[in-house]
Amino acid sequence: xAATTLSITVxxxxxxxxxxxxxxxxxxxxxxxxxTGSKKGCDHGxxxxxxxxxxxxxxxxxxxxxxxxxGAEVVTVExxxxxxxxxxxxxxxxxxxAFQCGYCTPxxxxxxxxxxxxxxxxxxxxxxxxxxxxxxxTPQEIRERMSGNICRCGAYPNIVAAIVDVAG
Amino acid sequence: xxxxxxxxxxxxxxxxxxxxxxxxxKFLGGGTNLVDLMRLGVEGPDILVDVSRLPLDRVEETPDxxxxxxxAVRNSDLAxxxxxxxxxxxxSQALLAGASGQLRNAATTGGNLLQRTRCSYFQDVTLxxxxxxxxxxxxxxxxxxxxxxVIGWSEHCVATHPSxxxxxxAALDAVVETSARRIPLVEFHRLPADxxxxxxxxxxxxxxxxxxxxxxxxxxxSSYRKVRERTSFAFALVSVAAAYDGSDVRVAFxxxxxxxxxxxxxxxxxxxxxxxAEAAEAELAEARPLRDNxxxxxxxxxxxxxxxxELAG
Numbered sequence: 176x177a178a179t180t181l182s183i184t185v186x187x188x189x190x191x192x193x194x195x196x197x198x199x200x201x202x203x204x205x206x207x208x209x210x211t212g213s214k215k216g217c218d219h220g221x222x223x224x225x226x227x228x229x230x231x232x233x234x235x236x237x238x239x240x241x242x243x244x245x246g247a248e249v250v251t252v253e254x255x256x257x258x259x260x261x262x263x264x265x266x267x268x269x270x271x272x273a274f275q276c277g278y279c280t281p282x283x284x285x286x287x288x289x290x291x292x293x294x295x296x297x298x299x300x301x302x303x304x305x306x307x308x309x310x311x312x313t314p315q316e317i318r319e320r321m322s323g324n325i326c327r328c329g330a331y332p333n334i335v336a337a338i339v340d341v342a343g
Numbered sequence: 344x345x346x347x348x349x350x351x352x353x354x355x356x357x358x359x360x361x362x363x364x365x366x367x368x369k370f371l372g373g374g375t376n377l378v379d380l381m382r383l384g385v386e387g388p389d390i391l392v393d394v395s396r397l398p399l400d401r402v403e404e405t406p407d408x409x410x411x412x413x414x415a416v417r418n419s420d421l422a423x424x425x426x427x428x429x430x431x432x433x434x435s436q437a438l439l440a441g442a443s444g445q446l447r448n449a450a451t452t453g454g455n456l457l458q459r460t461r462c463s464y465f466q467d468v469t470l471x472x473x474x475x476x477x478x479x480x481x482x483x484x485x486x487x488x489x490x491x492x493v494i495g496w497s498e499h500c501v502a503t504h505p506s507x508x509x510x511x512x513a514a515l516d517a518v519v520e521t522s523a524r525r526i527p528l529v530e531f532h533r534l535p536a537d538x539x540x541x542x543x544x545x546x547x548x549x550x551x552x553x554x555x556x557x558x559x560x561x562x563x564x565s566s567y568r569k570v571r572e573r574t575s576f577a578f579a580l581v582s583v584a585a586a587y588d589g590s591d592v593r594v595a596f597x598x599x600x601x602x603x604x605x606x607x608x609x610x611x612x613x614x615x616x617x618x619x620a621e622a623a624e625a626e627l628a629e630a631r632p633l634r635d636n637x638x639x640x641x642x643x644x645x646x647x648x649x650x651x652x653e654l655a656g
Binding site: 177179195196197199218219220223226232233234235238239240242243245286289290293296297298299300301303306307318319320321322323324 | 344346347348349351371374375378379382391393395419422423428429432435436439440442443444445446448449574575576
């Protein structure tokens with residue numbers, strides 16, 4: 176095994192760790208730090224259950240080698256709430272019944288947080304008719320932008336509704 | 344996954360030296376394809392040379408009015424760049440048609456060019472594959488090749504190149520700048536011939552530094568059309584990148600070949616007055632579809648006609 180040291184901040188808490196270079200960010204969170212909110216679905220970047228926020232951007236934790244993220248600030252579903260208050264997206268997911276089994280939900284939530292930030296910065300998407308202009312975040316835009324998160328229970332209509340609630 | 348040592352050099356010269364010094368070295372960008380292939384056992388580098396933090400993360404106008412895109416620029420950042428959205432919309436559209444929001448946030452410009460085929464035989468180490476293990480054979484030719492090549496393939500390999508971005512770059516006459524030289528994008532990826540293990544013309548240790556887009560008034564009227572089995576987050580069956588201003592034209596296809604397929608024959612035909620469908624037929628005349636993928640030919644023709652008619656209208 177090739178070991179290396181890693182400094183990483185997770186949900187505001189700094190960590191210094193010695194890790195195997197092969198460790199994914201997802202496995203680091205789940206196996207080393209006990210943060211099992213982020214889920215391992217496919218482990219190939221296809222399902223989105225492992226979506227986390229790294230330096231504010233949503234990525235697949237399963238395809239990220241932890242060693243490449245030395246110095247990064249990571250936020251997982253456990254870090255979305257503000258004190259005792261759920262994140263507005265978490266409240267909207269409850270209000271809109273946006274899950275059934277819940278396995279994909281942590282990834283859906285982190286992905287939606289990152290996606291709303293991208294939309295606020297005017298990023299276009301594949302659903303944008305004219306990429307030269309900043310698009311409005313319509314339900315069609317939300318569905319396209321959330322396509323990296325699979326929900327096998329098929330809660331998609333309610334997930335879109337919850338995100339619409341927060342996006343306003 | 345095989346064990347490896349990890350290096351994060353601070354400059355290009357050190358990165359090239361590290362990768363040149365070891366046959367088992369691989370450059371690491373966003374890792375969205377390489378890490379997956381390492382997990383599958385398809386790739387097993389001894390050394391990973393992380394180039395994602397090298398100072399290659401700028402999108403800049405060039406003195407001649409073109410744009411230079413650093414190799415470490417993330418796919419999502421490039422797609423969102425206003426210079427690209429207004430002057431080269433086909434590139435923004437192609438990037439946004441690829442992968443998912445999460446993957447685009449990690450994937451780099453250089454890494455996108457170097458992603459490997461998604462041919463299922465290549466990705467399964469229990470099966471023969473000439474690209475993964477030269478000389479072992481190509482079961483895809485007689486097997487599951489519904490989404491593989493229809494043009495430019497060889498008896499050794501019928502894989503397709505999976506990138507959307509590269510198809511737009513092929514239509515835009517982009518140039519790849521490496522640590523050693525400048526390579527036109529249309530010459531950067533190879534046809535398989537008898538060396539399918541080589542996807543590109545890069546030499547060992549050669550590092551992509553940037554992609555340059557030449558100035559092109561034509562490119563402002565450009566578009567990307569991707570045909571796939573679902574609306575989002577799927578690889579292309581067929582795709583078309585095109586620019587057209589009523590007289591001059593650029594066309595490239597994705598999903599048809601081992602490299603982005605620049606349609607020089609169709610472009611010439613259109614400039615000489617041929618209709619779009621006729622020009623597409625001329626381009627695809629040399630195609631040799633496999634048993635189960637002849638559907639790609641009418642699909643490619645229809646997609647090309649549709650994109651050009653929209654740009655003309």
